[in-house]
Amino acid sequence: MPKVVDHEQRRTEVAAAARSAIADRGLDGATVRDIAAAAGVSTGVLAHYFRDKDELLLQALRDSYAAAAGRMLRAGRRNPGLEAVRGMLEEELPLDDAGRTELRVWLAFWGRAAFNPALADEQAAGCRVWRKLIEEAIRVGIEDGSVRADAEPAEEAEALMAFVDGLGLQATLEPGRLPAERQRELLDLQLRRLRPG
Amino acid sequence: MPKVVDHEQRRTEVAAAARSAIADRGLDGATVRDIAAAAGVSTGVLAHYFRDKDELLLQALRDSYAAAAGRMLRAGRRNPGLEAVRGMLEEELPLDDAGRTELRVWLAFWGRAAFNPALADEQAAGCRVWRKLIEEAIRVGIEDGSVRADAEPAEEAEALMAFVDGLGLQATLEPGRLPAERQRELLDLQLRRLRPG
Numbered sequence: 177m178p179k180v181v182d183h184e185q186r187r188t189e190v191a192a193a194a195r196s197a198i199a200d201r202g203l204d205g206a207t208v209r210d211i212a213a214a215a216g217v218s219t220g221v222l223a224h225y226f227r228d229k230d231e232l233l234l235q236a237l238r239d240s241y242a243a244a245a246g247r248m249l250r251a252g253r254r255n256p257g258l259e260a261v262r263g264m265l266e267e268e269l270p271l272d273d274a275g276r277t278e279l280r281v282w283l284a285f286w287g288r289a290a291f292n293p294a295l296a297d298e299q300a301a302g303c304r305v306w307r308k309l310i311e312e313a314i315r316v317g318i319e320d321g322s323v324r325a326d327a328e329p330a331e332e333a334e335a336l337m338a339f340v341d342g343l344g345l346q347a348t349l350e351p352g353r354l355p356a357e358r359q360r361e362l363l364d365l366q367l368r369r370l371r372p373g
Numbered sequence: 374m375p376k377v378v379d380h381e382q383r384r385t386e387v388a389a390a391a392r393s394a395i396a397d398r399g400l401d402g403a404t405v406r407d408i409a410a411a412a413g414v415s416t417g418v419l420a421h422y423f424r425d426k427d428e429l430l431l432q433a434l435r436d437s438y439a440a441a442a443g444r445m446l447r448a449g450r451r452n453p454g455l456e457a458v459r460g461m462l463e464e465e466l467p468l469d470d471a472g473r474t475e476l477r478v479w480l481a482f483w484g485r486a487a488f489n490p491a492l493a494d495e496q497a498a499g500c501r502v503w504r505k506l507i508e509e510a511i512r513v514g515i516e517d518g519s520v521r522a523d524a525e526p527a528e529e530a531e532a533l534m535a536f537v538d539g540l541g542l543q544a545t546l547e548p549g550r551l552p553a554e555r556q557r558e559l560l561d562l563q564l565r566r567l568r569p570g
Contacts, residue, residue: 201488202485202487202488203484204401205488280488283483283484283487284484284487285484286480286483286484286542286546287400287480287483287484287485288399289546290399290477290480290481290545290546291398291399291402291477291481296546296547299546300546300547300550303547331558331562332562334559335536335559335563337539337543338539338542338543339532339535339539341538341539341543342535342536342537342538342539342540342541342542343535343539344539345483345538345539346500346534346535346538348487349483349496349497350493350496350497350500353497362528362531362532362535365528365529365532366532366536368566369565369566
């Protein structure tokens, strides 16, 4: 069914254009007209793929979270034990231009999700996946001895996710005070308590 | 100069009405008309106190952060050592209705601050005050022996603030999963590494 594939492909492209427009101008600044222009389609064509702006934003958030989960999985495979946990968490921090763009988009969504149940559900689903990935990496670290044996994987994953969300938030709002190296130092401090001994 | 005092008092009242409207409807949902109605003034009178919506929002954020800093100071005085640190951090978590309202307002501001330098500056100034309060409480804890002697107060304060911001964010977006007791458990886990021995 090539037509269906094209449709999905086009939805993904339009959602990517939406993420870029949101990162530049915020959720309210990014108009449907801007997004259509960035995606190289008319607003009429855009309306064929997304019923309204809310549906488009939901797809943009979903794609962004799925991309982050994919990066986390790959980072987890590249490193052993506790280093896998660190590599995965780094994928959620604004350490380079792509990360900073992503965090601005997430921040805009978080600000709206408190007032929009559909966005809040999407946010919760994305966080659940990330938490499970971190939890599993901690479990593997306990088995290979790089994480202290008495660590509670679910608890630690939850605390680490809160920490990384807060650090990403602060680094997005104060990029000068929290450059990549400083974020890595603070992540290192946070990971210290997982070390054995 | 009673006239000046009245003016400041009225600005504070209008900013409080703005916070309440923002907590209900988000930054965009809260119109100047809504805020004026909640404050019991006309939009004309409101325009006498605030040049535009941005100036009003800035005042609302400033007052909210100042109120939180005041609560943190009081919580710090009520408890000794590490318990002071815990008490202060709890003032930033959505543990009750007032805290949940406050976090919704902050979340809305954070989402916009990434795209508004004046709000980002206000946010940074507020966070700096909070960090210093936590840092000082950790220092006192080291002196009285309730915090491990090798803890770095500035580093730990920074990490704790990131953690609490992230936890507050998540608890605001997923209140069912993160009720007050669960937030306290996670804060306890985070504070554990500050304990001596």
